[in-house]
Amino acid sequence: xxxxxxxxxxxxxxxxxxxxxxxxxxxxxxxxxxxxxxxxxxxxxxxxxxxxxxxxxxxxxxxxxxxxxxxxxxxxxxxxxxxxxxxxxxxxxxxxxxxxxxxxxxxxxxxxxxxxxxxxxxxxxxxxxxxxxxxxxxxxxxxxxxxxxxxxxxxxxxxxxxxxxxxxxxxxxxxxxxxxxxxxxxxxxxxxxxxxxxxxxxxxxxxxxxxxxxxxxxxxxxxxxxxxxxxxxxxxxxxxxxxxxxxxxxxxxxxxxxxxxxxxxxxxxxxxxxxxxxxxxxxxxxxxxxxxxxxxxxxxxxxxxxxxxxxxxxxxxxxxxxxxxxxxxxxxxxxxxxxxxxxxxxxxxxxxxxxxxxxxxxxxxxxxxxxxxxxxxxxxxxxxxxxxxxxxxxxxxxxxxxxxxxxxxxxxxxxxxxxxxxxxxxxxxxxxxxxxxxxxxxxxxxxxxxxxxxxxxxxxxxxxxxxxxxxxxxxxxxxxxxxxx
Numbered sequence: 001x002x003x004x005x006x007x008x009x010x011x012x013x014x015x016x017x018x019x020x021x022x023x024x025x026x027x028x029x030x031x032x033x034x035x036x037x038x039x040x041x042x043x044x045x046x047x048x049x050x051x052x053x054x055x056x057x058x059x060x061x062x063x064x065x066x067x068x069x070x071x072x073x074x075x076x077x078x079x080x081x082x083x084x085x086x087x088x089x090x091x092x093x094x095x096x097x098x099x100x101x102x103x104x105x106x107x108x109x110x111x112x113x114x115x116x117x118x119x120x121x122x123x124x125x126x127x128x129x130x131x132x133x134x135x136x137x138x139x140x141x142x143x144x145x146x147x148x149x150x151x152x153x154x155x156x157x158x159x160x161x162x163x164x165x166x167x168x169x170x171x172x173x174x175x176x177x178x179x180x181x182x183x184x185x186x187x188x189x190x191x192x193x194x195x196x197x198x199x200x201x202x203x204x205x206x207x208x209x210x211x212x213x214x215x216x217x218x219x220x221x222x223x224x225x226x227x228x229x230x231x232x233x234x235x236x237x238x239x240x241x242x243x244x245x246x247x248x249x250x251x252x253x254x255x256x257x258x259x260x261x262x263x264x265x266x267x268x269x270x271x272x273x274x275x276x277x278x279x280x281x282x283x284x285x286x287x288x289x290x291x292x293x294x295x296x297x298x299x300x301x302x303x304x305x306x307x308x309x310x311x312x313x314x315x316x317x318x319x320x321x322x323x324x325x326x327x328x329x330x331x332x333x334x335x336x337x338x339x340x341x342x343x344x345x346x347x348x349x350x351x352x353x354x355x356x357x358x359x360x361x362x363x364x365x366x367x368x369x370x371x372x373x374x375x376x377x378x379x380x381x382x383x384x385x386x387x388x389x390x391x392x393x394x395x396x397x398x399x400x401x402x403x404x405x406x407x408x409x410x411x412x413x414x415x416x417x418x419x420x421x422x423x424x425x426x427x428x429x430x431x432x433x434x435x436x437x438x439x440x441x442x443x444x445x446x447x448x449x450x451x452x453x454x455x456x457x458x459x460x461x462x463x464x465x466x467x468x469x470x471x472x473x474x475x476x477x478x479x480x481x482x483x484x485x
Contacts, residue, residue, distance in 0.1 A: 007089040009048045015092075016040055019102055023095065024087060026053070026106040027121040027243055029461050030062045030331070031385030035106070047089065052082030053108065058119055058457070067464040071457050073119060083117060084109040091240060096209045097251055105240055118453035121387035125239055128391045131398060132281070137289070140374075141238040141390055142215075142230060142278035145245065145382045148261040149181035149224040149253065162254035174475070176267075181224030181258060189219045199256045200226075206248050212241035222270050235279070235390055242386035264330070264381030265337035272338030272345060273382035278363075279393050280374040281310065290314070290364070290373040303353035303411040306365040307373070315351060315375065316407045317400015318360055318393065319425070322349050322379070324445040326428060326435035327462045328392045329380045333432050333469040338381050341418070346378050349425035352412040359418075359428070362411075379428070388458075395449035432469075436462040 007015065016022065022043040025035025034057045042051075059074030060066045074080050091105035108120040116123035132139060152162050153169040166178065186192050193200040200217075207214050207228075216229040230241055246262060253260045265272040281289045290311035299305040304312055322329075330336055339345050346359035353362045361376040375397075380389050399405075409424045416422045429435035439446050440459040447455050 007092045009089070012044055012047055012089075016044070016102055022102045022104065023098070024085070024104050024106050026057075026085060026108055027385065027387060028057045029119055029121065029385065029388075029458055031121070031243065031246075031383075031387070032062060033243060033247055037101070043087075047087055050084045050086035050106075050109065052111075053085035053106070054080060055083045056080045058083075058108075058117075061461070061464055061468075067461060068467055069460060069463065071460045072453070073117065073457060082111060084111050084114070088122070093211045094209075096206050097248075097255065118451065119457040121385055121391075122236075122240070124450065124454060125236055125387045125391040125394075128394045128398070129236055132394070136284055138282050138284070138286075139235040139394055140232060140280045140282055141235040142232040142374075143238060143242040143245075143386060144227065144229045144274065144276040144278075145242070145262065146220050146222075146225060146227045146273040146275075147249065147382055148222065148266045148273065149226065150259045150261060151179045151181060152254075152257045152259045153178070162257060163250065163259045164254075166259040178259075182219075183223050185221045185223070186219055187221035187225075192219045196256070196258075199252065199258060202252050202256075203228075203249055206252060207245060210244060210248055212244040212248065214245075222267070225273075232278070235394065239387040239390050262382040264332065264335040264383045274338075274345070274378065275380040275382040275384050275386070275389070276376055276378050277380060277386070277389055277393060278374050278376045279390070279397070281314065281397075288371050288373050290375075291370040300407065301411050303351075303362060304364075304407070306370075307362065310401055311364075311373070312407060313400045313403075313405050314397035315360065315362070315400070316405035317396045317398065317403070318375065318377070319349050319351060319408050320405060321396035321399065321445040321449070322359060323426060323428060324438055324441075325392045325396065326379075327432065327439045327459065328388045328446075329377075329384060330429070330432070330435060331385065331388075331462065331465075332383050333465060335381050335383055336429070336431050336435075339379070339428065339430075346418055346428075348418050348423050348427055349409060350412050350418055350423055351407075351409070352414075355412050355414070357418045358412050359425070391450075392446075396445070399445070399449055432462060433466050436466065 019040055021037050022040055023037050025033040028034050055074035059080060085106040085108055087104040087106050093103050094100040095103050107122045108117040110117055152166045182192055182195055204214050204217050213231040214228050215231045218227055220227040230245055249260045262273055283289055290308055292306050292308045296305045339347055341347055350358040351360040352358045354367050355361055359379050361378055363376060364373045377393050436459055440455060
């Protein structure tokens, strides 16, 4: 099927004429794909109006434990009722590593109103993009992911070496005994990928076949660490592709006895896994609206002399709202182990032209081409939900445009440290608990841009994660105190 051919309900029988089954999946609040395989006949019968999908995927955590405090979407009182799941026919692709079975992404809808579900990741991004469309604008995005990789130990119960055997191994062995795919620090190595050549090229080729293509693919500094920059594109499609990229990596990893790890900070003393996002605004002709057109000799800061007024307002909105949406950019307890000083991660509300230590890196002339003008938001880790992250970036930036905000802090100068004396930005939250409290506050910017229903649901899911952590007894605690106190 060529890219120009639109997939419609009427075309589905012909499109799937040689298939017996179809796979569908939606995204939960943790960014995990939840789905099923269904008979082709069943899929064709629900392709237009959707089908019932148990709401419990919005009522439990990433390990299928229901939330301590049940939330409005799915709970005992409503019987964990079904949501309406509607396939997005435009998301059609085939899964190369599963015999080319047809695949569609789904979005979740409220069964009472028929409207998009407040906490559905794909829907919240679409609602945000729709606000821009009303003014004739669109948004483009790119995503970068770093991730560690470990060799899955062979299971004692059989010959399989995959992520399941890794989970079994970790029940009885310390985390540090899990071997890395490769050892040592060797970023941008040309030779290290050859050590696992079939796997390395397999991911690159499979992503192209699965329509989540990689633009740049290399080793990063760290044992067994790779980094992928996904092909730049329209923002809603980019979020889908970011989710599907992780699916490719995890699926192929299992086939090669490798466990990819996207958690923000897998190893103490090493840099963490980032999930940087690049965003720009375009008009109906795909013209980049962040580029000024010519140098502004009266710019408030030299860094923004080629940035348009709209771009400056977008930046101001990002900086103003950043502290209030931290649970989206750092959604897990472990996320905050990455956001510490001296480990290539931003820790303050900060920005700068081509500044890789700041929270927001402005990429613009004279160091970049006009059409490439954009913001790279460097706070998110690889453990984030890409739909939520891109929705948050876009919502904050759009709020800045609507309110015509002015940039609240000066840029970081080259060589200036984040968190140093010259950094005028406030320190970002140091824990998920601190971040969630600010996110859920009555006056939170998150409530302003996303509404109470989403904030209460996602914030409630983070409170669940915090309670699990508060009740956990870690190896560090036992080793430190078992004998001495």
